Structure formats: C-alpha cells, structure tokens
Amino acid sequence: MPVTNIYKDQLGREVSIPYPPRRIISLVPSQTELLYDLGLDEEVIGITKFCIHPEEWFRTKTRIGGTKTLHLEEILTLQPDLVIANKEENTQEQVEYLMQHVPVWVSDIHYLDEALEMIESIGEITGKSEQADEIINNITQGFNRIEASKQDRAPLRTAYFIWREPWMVAGGDTFIHTMLGHCRLENIFAGTDRYPAIDIEHLRTRDCQLVLLSSEPYPFKEKHIAELQGLLPGVRVELVDGEMFSWYGSRLEKAAAYFRDFRERLGE
Template sequence: MICKDQMGRALEFGSVPRRIVSVVPSQTELLYDLGAPVVGITKFCVHPEAWFRSLPRVGGTKQLHFDRIAALEPDLIIANKEENERSQIEYLAERYPVWISDIHTLDDSIDMITALGHLLQRNHSATFIAQRISEGFDLLEPLSPPQPAAYLIWREPWMVAGGDTFINDMLRRCGFRNVFEDLPRYPEINLARLAASGCRHVLLSSEPFPFAEKHIAEIREFLPDADIRLVDGEMFSWYGSRLLEAPGYFSQLLQLG
C-alpha cells in the first residue's frame, strides 16, 4: 500500500500499521477515536486520559527521545510540520515511516482525518468523524459583520496568532477578523501595538501559555473598552476529533451580549 502524507511524501506499507507512535496531541486523540493501535505518545497528549495515564511517553512534541521511540519498535510515526522540530522528524524519517500532517484550515483537517482513516483501514470511523465535523461547522453562525479580534498565545513576550495558522481559520469561521492576519505564524507584539490594532475582542488562550483572570486586568489597562476573555485553546488549535466539540463551544462563545 502506497499513500502520501500532507507534505506530498509517498510512504509504502506492506501491511496496515500495528505499532503507532503519535507525537502530535490533537492527532493522538483522533487516533484513539479511530481505534488505532497506538503504543507511544508525548507528554502533551493529554487526551484521552486513559492513554495519557497508561501509554509510554516519548518526550515532548519538540524534544523527542529517540531511544524511547526505538524501544517501542514503531511501524508508523504520526507527526506534524509545525508542532514538531524538523531536524528530529527528519532523523526519525530515516529510520521509520513518518506520516506528516500540514494543517492550516478546517479543510486540511478533514483531509488529514480521511487520509489517516484510509491508511489505517478505519475508513468508516474517519468518514463518520469528518462528516460530523463538517456538519457542525455548517451550522455555526458567525458574527456579522466580522469583528476585529486578536488571539494571544503567549506572554513575555506577548505573542499572537498570525494569518498563516489554523487558529486564524477558526477565528474567521467564528466571524472574527484577525487584526494580525497579515503577519505569518506567531509574531511577537507589545500591548501598545495591540491597543493600536483596532481590535474589539481579545481572546486569551488556555494554551500554550495558561492565561488567567489577572492577565485580563493587565491588558484592560491598554484596551479599556475591548471585550477580553479567556478561551479554550484546544477548541481553536486542536485539529483532530476535538473539532467535533468546537462548533458548540464557538456558538456559546459568540453570545457576546
């Protein structure tokens, strides 16, 4: 069996993979929901809890332990272009089949889900998950007209989601216009620049930096009239089966009063 990953790399398998190591949290959760035979995960793969508590951990997404991976004798590693370090994935790809996702939009996520379903011969489950996600987002009613917003992911330095991110697509589908969409990836800013951006909504993510109520007060000194709120980062950035829950969460979030 020959399949291509989202980087266009062709992978050949003599049989369906039976010992999978996942180094991407959102895809680990997807693999669980697909019923895939996963034998190793990262320390950030917190869903599902049953796997987080029981499966061997091979390090962090950007600090993988090659010896731990080797001990698991994987016949497939699931990785991601953005979340994993390129040099580490290249090292692993010389030794094991590595399927790499490249996710920027909801459509990319749907493609990833169905492709993994095909590779793992879990087509029915993958199609069911993909269809339910698509149907959920079809029912989502975005803000109209679009509202200018900023999505913060880090503090010291302050960092936001730029335009070339999956988060940006989620913001767009909610009816938010990312005021930093002209910047790539996750640029650094300061609060003065945030105040000058014209944003009316500031979303503080729960991950990777754990924003809290005290940070709302800090930002409000610069944007006294903005709507500033804490949001569940998994809903905006996990592009696996967590997307089944995202439309319902976004619908509640958009009740801005």
C-alpha cells in the first residue's frame, strides 16, 4: 500500500497525497515545465493546452483544457493522485470541484521567495527534493548576481503592458511587479488593481520612461512598438519575453540572466 503524507499548500490547506504520486496533472504552464525539469516524465499524465514547454510534452501528453476552462470530468477519468493548481491562473470554482474528488495542491505566488517555496514543496511531494534543491540554488545564485549588479542603476519609471483593446498593464501584488523590481524598474501602476485597464492619455501624465510589451498573454509584435511610440512620443518602447517575467517555476533559472542582459541593452 502506498504511504499517504499530509502536505500544506500555499493557501494553508492540508492535503493528503500518496507518496510519491504516480499520476500527476498540472493545471499551470510554469509548473508543468518545473515537473519536467524535476524528471517526472512518467508521472505526469495530463497538462493544459497552454503548457507549451517542453514541446515533447505538449505534443504527447493528454491535454485537459485551458487553465480557466478545464475539462473536469476528463481530469477525473484520468484518476490523478495529485493535481497541481494555482490560485490566480485557475478558476476557484473549478479547482474547488476537483478538491472534492482528488488531492489538489494549490500555489499562490507573488514574490520570488514564494516561488522558491513552491519549487521546494513540489520537490518534496514528488520525491525529487535533490533536483528541486539544485534548481533553487541556481535561481538564488542568478538573482543574487542581479542584486549585486543593479545598485548603480537608476530605477526607470515603467509600464508593463499585457493586453491591447483595452490596454491593460500589470499592477501591484503581481509576480510581474516583483520581477520588474529585480530589474530595477519602477512599476508606475504599483498602487492599482492587479491588471487594470488604462487610458493612454492618462499614461502621458505619469512621467513614464519605459513601456514593456509582453509576449503573453497578448502576443505583442514589432508593429505594436510603432503604434505605442506614436501614442507616447519620447517614451522608450520594448518587446519583452513574458515567460521571463511571469513564469515562476524552473524558468526562473533563465530569467536572471535575461534580466541582466535586458538592463545592459537598455543602457541606462
């Protein structure tokens, strides 16, 4: 008989999970990539249609809907012994339905420390603590180097765009906001809702120095740089890799170097 352990998730819930779990479903792209990097190829049986990394999993694993449009009965038919979800990226009603039937561990991440705690917890739950510790160490070293190199950088007043029609930006209390801080970029919408819709006219009054156009969830392209540049003369507009700013799993190993290179490219 498998051993069942009690683990606390990031909502503070106690979850009974078989150790180690053998049938895992991930409802979050960045956590799916983490499971791959932990070496859980055989154990992961289901992912969402947005779990594009790694490509081989995207092509071969069973897809159980989108992050907010889960195919609930299909998930239950797969008989998972662990579902990994996230408070922001998944819908509360759907996650609570799954909780009635299978073990669901939920992450809730706003800061780098919480991301590292999530990686450590999932490593422990899945019997991959050694691999998780290596990932955590790599991330920590990378971000320590950022902190050491950014002290002479003046913070740039920045708006991080995530959507068009309507224009929407990342506000405070978001992981994106935290990552902007690590880049020494001052989020001028830090005091707003998480993802407010904004008026470009209003942005002109905020002394904005830099606009970042994220590659996700809206797929901003080069043509949108010209559009924003015309609306905001004198403001620098740059495309950025949204996965680096918003994915809080093992992608953070790559994010630190990306942020250092990005600040060098800005040259300010």
